[in-house]
Amino acid sequence: MAAIITSSDLLNSQSLGLRTLPPLSLYIHIPWCVKKCPYCDFNSHEINGDVTVLEDEYVAGLTRDLEIALPQIRGRRVVSVFFGGGTPSLFSARSIDTILTTVRALLPLEHHAEVSLEANPGTFEVQKFADFQAAGINRLSIGIQSFNPIHLQMLGRIHNNREAHRAVEIAQRNFDNVNLDLMYALPNQTLKEAHNDIKTACAFGVQHISAYHLTLEPNTLFHRYPPSLPDDDLSADIQLMIEQTLESSNYINYETSAFAQFGYKSKHNLNYWLFGDYLGIGAGAHSKISFADRIVRQMRYKQPREYLVKAALGVIVSDMLIQEQHEVSLDDRQFEFLMNALRLTGGFETRMFQKRTGLSITTIQQQLDEAERRGLMVRDHQCIMPTSTGRRFLNDLLQIFLPEKSNI
Numbered sequence: 001m002a003a004i005i006t007s008s009d010l011l012n013s014q015s016l017g018l019r020t021l022p023p024l025s026l027y028i029h030i031p032w033c034v035k036k037c038p039y040c041d042f043n044s045h046e047i048n049g050d051v052t053v054l055e056d057e058y059v060a061g062l063t064r065d066l067e068i069a070l071p072q073i074r075g076r077r078v079v080s081v082f083f084g085g086g087t088p089s090l091f092s093a094r095s096i097d098t099i100l101t102t103v104r105a106l107l108p109l110e111h112h113a114e115v116s117l118e119a120n121p122g123t124f125e126v127q128k129f130a131d132f133q134a135a136g137i138n139r140l141s142i143g144i145q146s147f148n149p150i151h152l153q154m155l156g157r158i159h160n161n162r163e164a165h166r167a168v169e170i171a172q173r174n175f176d177n178v179n180l181d182l183m184y185a186l187p188n189q190t191l192k193e194a195h196n197d198i199k200t201a202c203a204f205g206v207q208h209i210s211a212y213h214l215t216l217e218p219n220t221l222f223h224r225y226p227p228s229l230p231d232d233d234l235s236a237d238i239q240l241m242i243e244q245t246l247e248s249s250n251y252i253n254y255e256t257s258a259f260a261q262f263g264y265k266s267k268h269n270l271n272y273w274l275f276g277d278y279l280g281i282g283a284g285a286h287s288k289i290s291f292a293d294r295i296v297r298q299m300r301y302k303q304p305r306e307y308l309v310k311a312a313l314g315v316i317v318s319d320m321l322i323q324e325q326h327e328v329s330l331d332d333r334q335f336e337f338l339m340n341a342l343r344l345t346g347g348f349e350t351r352m353f354q355k356r357t358g359l360s361i362t363t364i365q366q367q368l369d370e371a372e373r374r375g376l377m378v379r380d381h382q383c384i385m386p387t388s389t390g391r392r393f394l395n396d397l398l399q400i401f402l403p404e405k406s407n408i
C-alpha cells in the first residue's frame with residue numbers, strides 16, 4: 001500500500017504533483033560468496049575462511065543500518081523484502097531469523113509481504129531450507145545458471161548439474177514459490193544446449209524463471225579475457241527459443257528476462273520496474289526514496305570492512321553509512337521511470353507516470369509520438385506499451401527519451 005502524505009507534505013509537493021508515496025520495498029545485501037564468478041560484477045567478495053566469523057558482526061551492522069535509516073521512511077509499510085547478494089544462503093537460518101525479527105520490530109511489514117532469499121546450490125542443506133522457511137522466507141530464488149556440467153564449470157560455479165537438480169528438489173519441498181535464475185548465450189553454447197537448460201527448468205514446474213543473456217561486465221575476468229560467445233544471430237535465436245519454450249509451458253513473459261506462472265510475478269521486482277521506492281541496507285546496497293519534494297538515490301559504503309567499521313562507530317549520524325547520495329533531477333526522473341517501466345511486456349498505466357514522477361505525461365508528448373510513429377510503442381487512453389519490436393530494440397526506444405530531447 002502507498003503511504004499517505006500528511007497535509008503539510010502535500011503543500012510542499014505541489015511542484016512535484018506526488019499525491020501519494022510509492023510502495024516501499026526493503027533490500028538486504030549479503031556481500032560474500034564462496035568464490036567469485038568470472039562474469040560477476042555484483043558487490044560480492046570471496047570469503048577467505050569461515051563466514052560465521054563475520055556473520056554476527058554483519059547482522060549487528062544491518063540492525064544499526066536499519067535504525068539509522070528509519071527516519072527516512074517513518075510510517076511507511078513495507079510490501080516486500082529481498083535478501084540478495086552475494087550469497088545470502090551462506091548465512092545461517094538463525095542470522096536470517098534475527099534480521100527478519102529486527103525488520104518486523106522496526107517496520108510495519110504488510111501481512112502478505114513477499115520475502116525472498118537468493119540461494120546458491122552448494123551452500124545449503126535440507127535442514128537449512130526448512131529453517132529459512134520457518135524464519136519467514138516465503139520465496140526462494142536459486143542461482144542455477146545452467147544444468148549443463150561443462151557450462152557450469154566454464155562459468156566458474158561451485159556446483160555441478162547433480163547439485164543443481166538437488167537444490168531445486170529441496171527448494172520445492174519447502175517452498176511453494178521458487179524462482180530459478182538461468183543465463184544463456186554462454187561460452188560455446190549451442191541452441192540445443194540452451195534448449196535443454198530451459199526444458200529442464202520448465203520440467204520442475206517452478207513458479208518463476210529468470211533467463212538472463214550473459215553480458216561481459218567491466219571489471220570482471222570475462223571482460224579482460226573474453227570467452228568465445230555465440231554471435232548476435234545465434235544469441236537472438238536462443239532468446240526467441242527461450243521465450244517460445246516458456247510460453248508453451250504457460251509462463252508469462254512479463255519483463256525482458258522474467259517469466260512467471262499465473263499469479264507468481266515477483267512483487268519485489270515489479271516494484272523496482274514501476275519506479276517504486278526501496279530502502280537498501282548492507283554493504284554497497286542502493287536505495288531510492290521519494291519524499292514530498294524530492295526523490296533521492298543513495299549507495300552505502302561498498303567495501304564490507306569499511307561498512308562494518310562505520311556501522312560499529314559509537315555515534316550515530318544520519319548519513320554515516322552513505323558513500324554516495326544524489327537527488328534525482330526532473331530530467332532523470334522521467335528517463336529512469338521509462339527505463340524501468342518499458343521493460344515490462346504489458347507496459348504501464350499512463351497515470352503511473354505522473355503518480356511516480358510527479359511530472360505530467362505531456363512533458364514527453366513529442367517523444368511518445370515519435371516512438372509510436374517508429375512502431376516501437378503503442379498506447380491507448382489507459383496504457384503505454386512497448387511493441388515486440390520496441391522490446392527487442394529497447395535501447396532504440398529509450399534513446400528517444402534521453403533527457404536532452406525532453407521538454408522540461
Ligand SMILES: C[S@@+](CC[C@H](N)C(=O)[O-])C[C@H]1O[C@@H](n2cnc3c(N)ncnc32)[C@H](O)[C@@H]1O
Pocket residue numbers: 039040041042084085086087118119120142143144145181182183212213214215216217
Ligand atoms: C545477484 S546475482 C547472483 C545471485 C547468486 N549469488 C548466484 O550467483 O546464483 C543474480 C543473478 O544475476 C545473473 N547474473 C549475474 N551476472 C550476470 C552477467 N554478467 N550476465 C547476465 N546475468 C548475470 C545470474 O543469473 C544471477 O543468478
Ligand code: SF4
Pocket residue numbers: 032033035036037040041042044085086087120143
Ligand atoms: S555466486 Fe553470484 S554473487 Fe557470487 S560471485 Fe558468483 S554470480 Fe556473483
